[in-house]
Amino acid sequence: MTTAEKDRKWKRASRPSLFVVGTSAGGLHALSILLAGLPASFDLPVVIVQHRASDSHDLAAVLQDSTPLVVEEIEDKVILEGGHIYLAPPDYHVLVAPGELALTTDEPVRFSRPSIDLLFESAADAYGAEVVGIVLTGANHDGCKGSERITQLGGRIIVQDPTTAESHTMPAAVARSIASAMVLPLDRIAGAVAELAARGTIKGTRA
Amino acid sequence: MEAPPSYPKELERIEIQLLTEGVYQHYGFDFRSYAYTSLRRRVWKRLVEEGLSTVSGLQNLVLHEQDAMERLLLDLSINVSTMFRDPQMYVSFREQVVPLLRTYPFIRIWHAGCSTGEEVYSLAILLEEEGLGDRVRIYATDINEAVLEKSRAGIFPIQKMQEYTQNYLHAGGTNSFSEYYTANYDGARFNPSLMRNVVFSQHNLVTDRSFAEFNVILCRNVMIYFDRKLQEHVHGLFYESLVRTGILVLGHKESLRTSRYEYLYEPVDAKQKIYRRLS
Numbered sequence: 222m223t224t225a226e227k228d229r230k231w232k233r234a235s236r237p238s239l240f241v242v243g244t245s246a247g248g249l250h251a252l253s254i255l256l257a258g259l260p261a262s263f264d265l266p267v268v269i270v271q272h273r274a275s276d277s278h279d280l281a282a283v284l285q286d287s288t289p290l291v292v293e294e295i296e297d298k299v300i301l302e303g304g305h306i307y308l309a310p311p312d313y314h315v316l317v318a319p320g321e322l323a324l325t326t327d328e329p330v331r332f333s334r335p336s337i338d339l340l341f342e343s344a345a346d347a348y349g350a351e352v353v354g355i356v357l358t359g360a361n362h363d364g365c366k367g368s369e370r371i372t373q374l375g376g377r378i379i380v381q382d383p384t385t386a387e388s389h390t391m392p393a394a395v396a397r398s399i400a401s402a403m404v405l406p407l408d409r410i411a412g413a414v415a416e417l418a419a420r421g422t423i424k425g426t427r428a
Numbered sequence: 429m430e431a432p433p434s435y436p437k438e439l440e441r442i443e444i445q446l447l448t449e450g451v452y453q454h455y456g457f458d459f460r461s462y463a464y465t466s467l468r469r470r471v472w473k474r475l476v477e478e479g480l481s482t483v484s485g486l487q488n489l490v491l492h493e494q495d496a497m498e499r500l501l502l503d504l505s506i507n508v509s510t511m512f513r514d515p516q517m518y519v520s521f522r523e524q525v526v527p528l529l530r531t532y533p534f535i536r537i538w539h540a541g542c543s544t545g546e547e548v549y550s551l552a553i554l555l556e557e558e559g560l561g562d563r564v565r566i567y568a569t570d571i572n573e574a575v576l577e578k579s580r581a582g583i584f585p586i587q588k589m590q591e592y593t594q595n596y597l598h599a600g601g602t603n604s605f606s607e608y609y610t611a612n613y614d615g616a617r618f619n620p621s622l623m624r625n626v627v628f629s630q631h632n633l634v635t636d637r638s639f640a641e642f643n644v645i646l647c648r649n650v651m652i653y654f655d656r657k658l659q660e661h662v663h664g665l666f667y668e669s670l671v672r673t674g675i676l677v678l679g680h681k682e683s684l685r686t687s688r689y690e691y692l693y694e695p696v697d698a699k700q701k702i703y704r705r706l707s
Contacts, residue, residue: 296683297652298463298659310681312513316465324681325466326508326649342430343465346437373433 222400231403234377236420238351239301239317240265241344243337243367245272245359247387249283251407252357256288256306258411263290264303265418268315268322268344270335272363275311284308297324309335317344333363341367350375353417355410357381359391368395368402378402379410431472443483444471450491451500457571458634459504461658467504474503498574505572507543507649510591511584512550514680515598517700522600524696525675526558529643535564538642538669540633541650542568545579549608550599551646552622557602561625567640569631576628582618584609589616633662638669645670649679656686663689672707 222230244251248271259267267290271280284306285292292306293299295315299307299322309315313324314335330336337356341364344352354371356364358381368378380396383389385406396404405413431440444467448460459467475486478496490497512518529535542548548568555564570576584592589609596605609616631639633650645666651659666676667689676693678701684690693703 294681296681296685297679298656298686313681316469318463318465323463323465324649324652326652326679327466327469328508339469343469346431346468347465370430370433 227401227403230401231377234417234420237348237353237376237417238265239344239348240267240353240355240414240418241317241340241371242267242269242355242357243340243359243364243391244270244357245333245337245361245363245388245391247358247360248272249280250358250387251381252284253287254407255355255357255411255414256284256290256292258408258415259288259290260415261289263415263418266301266303266305266307268295268301268307268309268317268340270309270315270337270340272333272335272337272359272361273311281308295322295324298322309340311335314339315343316340317347319347331361331363333361337364338367342370345370345374345376348376352376353379353414355379355381355414356392356395357407357410358386358388360388361391362394364391365394365398368399372399372401379413380404381410382406430469440468440483443487444468447471447483447487447490450487451497454491455497456635457501457504458632461634461655461661462504462653463655466653470503471500474500501572502574505543505570506575507541507653509543509546509649510588510595511546512592512595512599512601513547513648514700515595515600517677517680517702518550518554518599520697520700520702521677522554522558525644525702526560528673528675529560529564532643533563535560535644536640536642537564537566537644537646538640539566539568540631540645540647540666542570542576542579542628543572544575545582545628546584547646547648548579548626549582549584549618549622550596552626553596553601553608554599556622564625566626567642568626568628570628571630571632571634573630576630580623580628582620582623583612583615584618586611586616633665634658638665640669641671642669642674643671644675644677646677647679648677649682651682652679660687660689663687667692667705670705672705674705676703676705677701678703 281294316323380402381392383393593605609618696702
C-alpha cells in the first residue's frame with residue numbers, strides 16, 4: 222500500500238468507538254506522552270495493556286498525573302465509558318465484550334499475561350471496524366496477531382515509529398506485518414487519536 | 429485458537445448457545461450463563477484441538493462421545509492459579525480476619541471453585557501457622573472431579589517452587605516454605621497433614637445449592653468467567669451460606685460494586701476484596 226493510498230484510506234475512515242493500546246518495555250514513558258496529548262474533551266474509551274510484573278508500582282496513579290481523563294485499573298465486567306482510560310491489571314488477561322471488559326486468569330499467551338493479542342482480538346470481535354489499535358514501544362512480538370485480526374475485521378492500526386521507540390522490536394514487527402498501519406512518531410500519535418475521535422459519525426457505520 | 433475472521437458472528441453465537449444447551453440437557457453441566465467472550469475462546473481452543481472447524485461439529489462430537497465431553501469440561505472449567513496468588517490478600521487475611529476467627533470455637537471455611545488446589549494449600553498453610561489448623565474445616569469444592577483429584581494429590585510442578593516461595597514470603601509466611609513439601613521425581617509433594625481438615629468435593633455453583641453455614645467463603649477468580657446474571661445468582665448463594673458477620677473473599681479484581689449484594693456487606697479490606705456480611 223502506497224503512502225497516498227494509506228492517507229486516502231485514513232481520511233475516509235469514520236469515527237471509531239474504541240481505542241486499544243499495547244506496549245511493553247519503555248511503555249510507561251510512551252503512555253504518559255500519549256495520554257498527556259489527549260484533550261480533556263476526549264470522549265471515547267481507551268483500553269491499555271502494558272506488560273509489567275505483578276508486584277509493580279501503581280501504574281494507574283502514575284499515568285493519572287499526565288491526564289485530566291479518568292485513569293482506572295480494570296475490574297471484572299466494568300462498563301466502558303467514554304473519556305476513561307482502562308489499564309489491564311498485572312496477571313490478568315483483558316477481553317473486550319460489547320460495552321464492557323472482562324478479565325480472565327487463563328494461561329499466559331506467548332509468555333504474556335496480560336496479552337496484547339487477546340485484548341486486540343477480542344476488541345476486533347466485539348467492535349469490528351470501529352476499533353483502532355495502537356502499538357507502542359516493546360521488546361517482543363505480542364500484538365502482531367491481534368493487529369492482524371483488527372485489520373482483517375475492518376479496524377485500523379497505528380504504530381509508533383520504531384525509530385522513536387525505546388524498544389523497537391514490537392512496533393517494527395507490527396509495522397512490517399500490517400501494510401495499512403499508520404506509522405507515526407510518538408509525539409504525533411495523540412494528535413491522530415484525538416483527530417479520529419473528533420470525526421463525525423457516518424450514518425449506518427456504527428453498531 | 430480463534431474463529432477465522434470470516435466465521436459468521438451471529439451464527440457462531442447461535443451455535444455456542446446450542447452447544448451449551450445440549451451439554452446442559454445431556455450432561456447436566458450448565459455453561460449457559462458463562463461470560464461469552466472467554467467461553468467462546470475456550471470453545472475454539474477445544475474445537476481446534478479436536479481437528480474441527482465449526483462449533484456445530486464440536487457439539488456433535490461432545491454429545492456423542494463422553495471422552496470428548498470430559499476434555500471440553502476441563503477446558504471450560506480449569507481456572508489457573510498459583511500458591512499465594514496476590515500475597516497482600518494473605519497478609520490482610522492474617523491481620524484482619526484471623527483475629528475474628530480466633531473468637532470462634534470452630535471454623536468452617538468454603539473454598540468455592542478451588543480448581544487444582546494451589547490456593548487451598550496456601551490457606552491451609554496460613555491457618556496452620558496461625559495455630560488454627562485443628563479448629564478449622566475447609567470445604568474445597570469444584571465443578572470438575574478431575575481437578576479435585578489433582579487437589580487431593582497435592583503435587584505441584586517443582587519449577588514453580590521458586591515463585592511460590594517468593595509469594596509465600598510476601599504473604600507473611602513465618603516458616604521456611606520448603607518445609608511444607610518434599611521434592612520428588614514427579615514434583616513437589618505437599619505434606620498430606622496440611623489436608624487433614626480439608627474435605628474436597630464436587631459442587632456446581634450454577635446448579636447446586638448451599639450445603640452448610642460458613643464463617644468464611646473464598647471464591648477467587650471464578651466468577652470472572654460468569655455473566656452478570658450468574659454472578660448475582662452465586663452472590664445470593666454465598667450470602668445465604670455465610671453466618672452473620674461471615675467473611676467473603678473475592679479475587680483481586682472482582683468487585684461487589686456491580687452487585688446488589690454490595691449493601692449487605694461491609695469492606696474489611698476493600699483493596700484486597702475482603703468483605704464482612706452485615707448482620
